[in-house]
Amino acid sequence: MRNLLRLAINSLLNRKATVLLSLFTIAISVLLLLGVEQVRTQAKNSFANTISGTDLIVGARSGQINLLLYSVFRIGNATNNIDWKTYQDFKDHKSVKWTVPFSLGDSHQGFRVLGTNQDYFKHYKFGKKQPLIFAQGKQFDQLFEAVIGADVAQTLGYELDSPMVLAHGMKDIGFSKHDNAPFKVIGILAPTGTPVDKTIHVSLEAIEAIHVGWESGAFLGHAPSADNLEAREFEPKQITAFLMGLKSKIHTFHVQREVNDYRLEPLSAIVPGIALHELWSLMSVAEQALLIVSVFVVIAGFLGMLASLLTSLNERRREMAILRALGARPHHIFSLLVVETGIICGLGIMLGMGLLYLILAIASPIIQQNFGLAINITAPSQYELMLVACIQLSGLLIGIIPAISAYRQSLSDGMTIRI
Amino acid sequence: MTDFQSQNHTDIGALEPSQTTQATFAVELNKVQFSWPKAKQAILDIADFKIQAQQHLFVKGPSGSGKSTLLSLLTAINTPQQGSINLLGTDICRLKQGQRDQFRADNIGYIFQQFNLLPYLSVIDNVCLACEFSKQRKQKVLDEGANHKDAVRIEAKRLLTALNLPDEIQDKKASHLSIGQQQRVAAARALMGSPALVIADEPTSALDHDNREAFIKLLMQEVSRNQATLIFVSHDPTLEPLFEQTIDLAKLNQNPLEQAQFNQQGETV
Numbered sequence: 036m037r038n039l040l041r042l043a044i045n046s047l048l049n050r051k052a053t054v055l056l057s058l059f060t061i062a063i064s065v066l067l068l069l070g071v072e073q074v075r076t077q078a079k080n081s082f083a084n085t086i087s088g089t090d091l092i093v094g095a096r097s098g099q100i101n102l103l104l105y106s107v108f109r110i111g112n113a114t115n116n117i118d119w120k121t122y123q124d125f126k127d128h129k130s131v132k133w134t135v136p137f138s139l140g141d142s143h144q145g146f147r148v149l150g151t152n153q154d155y156f157k158h159y160k161f162g163k164k165q166p167l168i169f170a171q172g173k174q175f176d177q178l179f180e181a182v183i184g185a186d187v188a189q190t191l192g193y194e195l196d197s198p199m200v201l202a203h204g205m206k207d208i209g210f211s212k213h214d215n216a217p218f219k220v221i222g223i224l225a226p227t228g229t230p231v232d233k234t235i236h237v238s239l240e241a242i243e244a245i246h247v248g249w250e251s252g253a254f255l256g257h258a259p260s261a262d263n264l265e266a267r268e269f270e271p272k273q274i275t276a277f278l279m280g281l282k283s284k285i286h287t288f289h290v291q292r293e294v295n296d297y298r299l300e301p302l303s304a305i306v307p308g309i310a311l312h313e314l315w316s317l318m319s320v321a322e323q324a325l326l327i328v329s330v331f332v333v334i335a336g337f338l339g340m341l342a343s344l345l346t347s348l349n350e351r352r353r354e355m356a357i358l359r360a361l362g363a364r365p366h367h368i369f370s371l372l373v374v375e376t377g378i379i380c381g382l383g384i385m386l387g388m389g390l391l392y393l394i395l396a397i398a399s400p401i402i403q404q405n406f407g408l409a410i411n412i413t414a415p416s417q418y419e420l421m422l423v424a425c426i427q428l429s430g431l432l433i434g435i436i437p438a439i440s441a442y443r444q445s446l447s448d449g450m451t452i453r454i
Numbered sequence: 455m456t457d458f459q460s461q462n463h464t465d466i467g468a469l470e471p472s473q474t475t476q477a478t479f480a481v482e483l484n485k486v487q488f489s490w491p492k493a494k495q496a497i498l499d500i501a502d503f504k505i506q507a508q509q510h511l512f513v514k515g516p517s518g519s520g521k522s523t524l525l526s527l528l529t530a531i532n533t534p535q536q537g538s539i540n541l542l543g544t545d546i547c548r549l550k551q552g553q554r555d556q557f558r559a560d561n562i563g564y565i566f567q568q569f570n571l572l573p574y575l576s577v578i579d580n581v582c583l584a585c586e587f588s589k590q591r592k593q594k595v596l597d598e599g600a601n602h603k604d605a606v607r608i609e610a611k612r613l614l615t616a617l618n619l620p621d622e623i624q625d626k627k628a629s630h631l632s633i634g635q636q637q638r639v640a641a642a643r644a645l646m647g648s649p650a651l652v653i654a655d656e657p658t659s660a661l662d663h664d665n666r667e668a669f670i671k672l673l674m675q676e677v678s679r680n681q682a683t684l685i686f687v688s689h690d691p692t693l694e695p696l697f698e699q700t701i702d703l704a705k706l707n708q709n710p711l712e713q714a715q716f717n718q719q720g721e722t723v
Contacts, residue, residue, distance in 0.1 A: 038586045042572075049574030353569050360529070360566070361643075362559020362587035364552055 039367065043374040046354070050347060054379060057340040061383025064336035065426060066390050068329040072419055073395070075322050077410050082315055085229045086307050088160030090287050093117070093125065093294050094276035096301035100317070103310040106137055106276040109147040109230045113139065116273040121300055125279065128293075130286040133158050135278040138242045138271065141201045141213070146187050148201055148235045150242035150274075156182075158280055161229045171195055172222035178241050178264065182222035184232040193220050199235075201245060213245040216264060226404070243269040279304075333426060337433050340379060344372070344437040348444070355445045368445045369438045376434025377427075384423055388415070479540070480651055480683035481505040481528065486537035488523060498523045498534075499708040503701075507650075510674055510684040512697035519704040521687055525655055528685065529562055530554040542650050559588035563644025563682075565654040570640030571628035577639050578624045581610035584646035591647025606646075613642040617672050634665045641673050648680040656688045670696050 047054045086107050094102045095115035104110040126134045135158050138150030149155075156167055156174050172195045175182055183193060193199070197220045201213045218237065226232055244264045281287060287306060294304035355368055392412065399410040415423070483503040489496040498520045505511055515521035526532045527539060530546045531554075539546050542561055546554055558564075563584070571580045585592035585606050592606065599605025614624050617638040623631060628639065637657050644652050654673070658666040670686070670693065677684045686697065694700050 045572075045574045354572055357566070357570065357572060359531070359555075360558070360564040361583055362555055362562075364555040367587070 039371055039374055042358075043371055043378060046351075046371075047375055047378060053343045053347060057343050057379050058383045058386065060336040060339045061380055061426075061430070062386035062390060064329075064333040065384050065387025065423070066394075067332050068422060068426075069388065069391050069415070069419055070394075071325050071329040072422065073391070073410075075325065076416075079315060079322075081228055083308075083311055084162040085311065086159075086161060088158070088164045088280065089278045089307050090281040090284060091279040091291055091294070091304045092276060092307055092310075093279060093302055093304045096303045099303065099305040099310045100314050102276065102303055102305050103307070103314060105139065106278075107230065107307070109139070109149075109234060113275045115301075116275055117277070117302065118300060119271050119273060121297070121302070122274055122277055125277070125294070128290070130281050130283070130290050131279055132282045133280040135159060136239060136271070136274045137276045137278070138239055138273075139275045141203055141242065141245070143187075143199055143201050143235050144191060146184075146191075146233055146235055148181075148237060148242075150237055150239045150271075152239055155236065158278070159231070161227050161231065165227075167227065167231065168225040170223045170225040172220070175221050175236065175238050175241075177221075178238065178244055178269075179216055179218045180221040180237070180241075181218040182224060182236040183220055184224050184234045184236075185226035186232040187235055188220075188223045193223070195220055195223065201235075201237075203246075216241075216245045239271045239274065240269040243271050333429075336383075337429060340376065340430075341433050341436060344376060344434075345440065348437055348441055351441075352444055355441055359445050365442045365445050369442045372438035372441050373431060373434040376437070377431050380427055380430025380434075383430075384426055388423070478506060479504045480507045480509070480542055481685070482538075482540035483527075484538045484540075486527070486534045486539060488527060488532065488534040490523075496535075498527070500524075500537075500706055501708060503706060505683060505685065507683055508678075508681055509699055510677065510697050511686065512694055512700040513685060513687045513703055514689065514691065514694065514700060515687050515703040516689050520707050521655075521689075521703060524703060524707075525653065525687065528651075528653055529564060530558050556588075560590040561649050561651055563646070563649040563652040565637070565640045565644050565652070565657040567656045568633060568637070568660045570643070571631075571636055573627065573629035575628060576625050577614065577619070577628055577631065578607060578610050580628050580639055581614060581643045581646055582606050584643045588647065591649060594647045610642065610646060613645055613676070614639065616676060617642050618668075633660045634669070637661065637669060638672065641669070641676070645676050645680060645682075649682060651683050651685070652677050652680075653685045654687065656690075657686075658688070658693070659690070666693065667696065 092102060092106050094106060095113055095117060097114045101111060101114070105113050122134070122136055125131060133154060135151060135155045139147060141148040141150075153174055160166055169182075170185065170188075172182070181199060187193065191197075191199075198217045199220065200217050203213060218241070224231065244267070247264065279290070281290060291304040291306065294302050358368060358371075359365075395410060395412050399412060402410055481504065483500050485502070486498065486500045487496045488498040513521075513524075515524070523532075527534060528541070530539075530541065530549070533539070533547045533554075541557070544557060546557060549557060571577075572583070575583065585595060595609045596602075596605045599608055602608060611621075611624060615621070619635060619638055619642070623635065628636065631639065637660070640657065641654075644654070652673075657673075658669055661669060674684065674696075686693075687703075
């Protein structure tokens with residue numbers, strides 16, 4: 036067997052060019068398969084890390100995914116608003132430790148504007164209960180000050196003190212601009228890899244202030260000047276949603292039921308973890324599709340290897356006849372071919388994995404910096420090892436095909452050398 | 455009956471079948487008929503053919519005379535449908551395929567017309583390859599080399615040197631050698647571990663005249679040294695005088711020549 040291995044290695048070295056091509060095909064398909072697997076698990080992790088430390092999210096009555104989408108992911112719109120008094124009721128609830136009010140609806144150049152208060156910077160957590168960190172500047176304090184996420188700053192090229200005009204709704208055109216009251220960037224947040232990066236944070240009062248004259252939903256009245264507005268006191272009348280932290284997690288479902296049964300207006304409360312899980316399971320179709328595509332790439336890689344092995348067989352009839360003349364049995368020839376494919380496949384897998392970890396090592400600081408997504412370089416998971424084992428096994432099984440032809444050829448050719 | 459056989463003809467009847475034959479004859483074919491699968495008629499039909507041990511026999515075989523077929527029988531790749539073949543006292547028709555492969559590995563050194571060597575191995579590794587599939591031949595080399603750990607390589611080097619292949623080319627890749635050199639390497643490999651039977655299938659057809667004679671003389675010298683039997687097949691009659699015995703396969707094979715056209719597997723050269 037050791038002799039066969041040596042023969043196989045020498046024979047492979049003799050056909051470097053085609054062997055290297057097959058090897059790279061396998062390596063790239065392994066790279067893709069494991070890469071997709073990595074992206075999938077990392078995306079799932081980072082997705083689950085979008086919000087943490089919050090026990091309940093409360094909004095107007097709707098499905099839990101809708102509420103999760105607009106409150107956390109800034110996708111879609113609320114079905115209705117919550118009365119400020121309702122918010123006050125729950126804020127003072129005996130089981131509630133803290134709340135963060137959200138007021139959504141305005142935008143700036145495609146980025147959503149979130150009206151909130153200073154508690155947001157204190158209580159909003161992501162990842163493994165990481166708090167928001169300021170890359171530059173500080174929290175908003177004055178009426179027309181804004182704190183922007185990392186993506187907003189980068190995409191729009193904003194720095195501290197950059198002026199910005201918010202727009203009503205998601206349309207950033209002509210008449211729907213709150214151009215009477217321009218904002219000033221007072222703080223820029225460090226990247227988090229969550230929708231926070233794409234959000235512009237202002238105070239609830241500012242949201243009220245820029246909507247003076249917009250009470251009917253469209254701008255009808257006369258917009259007061261910014262100085263005029265600053266002199267006035269604003270108390271929000273409505274908000275869109277609020278986050279809730281409880282004194283004890285044991286009360287989560289109790290408080291949730293209380294919110295859902297609230298008499299004065301129809302509300303929904305969701306547990307972020309459960310809602311995130313439900314949302315992810317919706318996305319699993321895409322995840323499966325990605326996996327299937329990479330499995331097909333692996334199959335294509337194998338077919339490539341098979342094609343080059345079968346082509347080489349005809350050129351190698353001479354080699355087989357020599358071995359037969361020296362007393363090699365057909366099963367030696369068979370094993371030789373299987374060992375060869377085994378080696379190509381094994382080296383391909385190793386190369387593929389090496390490339391994957393190399394890419395991860397190079398890319399992970401860049402990704403961390405630009406997207407705030409922490410990619411952990413870990414040893415291959417059991418699932419990944421199983422995938423790799425499957426590839427190796429299929430490689431050996433595929434090696435049986437040329438091995439059988441070589442076996443047959445060596446039986447029929449015997450001592451005749453056909454060229 | 456051929457002229458070659460007639461010499462020993464009178465003795466044959468008197469011989470005891472088993473032990474005595476082993477000593478006297480390296481090859482015995484008796485009423486052998488062979489046809490390839492799907493062929494209607496036998497390509498080879500040999501009534502009686504014996505080769506004495508340690509003889510150097512020239513087999514004249516023009517195209518279509520069933521040369522390839524005879525070689526596949528003599529190397530125990532194929533077995534005849536009828537009759538018996540005795541190689542070195544072993545009835546190979548009774549052996550299973552795997553046993554026949556082992557028999558070939560142990561007892562037969564084979565030299566092809568050309569392209570004898572694995573191009574990806576060095577010259578010396580090509581020669582050592584002969585011992586890879588046969589414990590018996592390896593053991594013989596080890597015994598003669600007093601179990602030196604490199605006995606196989608030492609013997610390979612000795613044979614290569616004896617066949618006029620200098621040291622400096624012994625570690626080269628086989629593909630870097632001239633055809634004449636390659637054929638001598640093939641001869642060295644066929645002689646490794648002193649197999650009792652050396653079969654050469656037109657080994658000189660790619661060589662020029664001077665090299666041809668030199669090659670055959672070297673080969674015979676080493677074969678004699680090993681006390682082995684040499685069967686040398688060729689269609690080149692000019693080589694005939696170099697051998698002590700000659701046999702014409704076209705006459706030996708009782709099948710008329712025109713049947714060669716049914717030969718599907720045989721060589722076309």
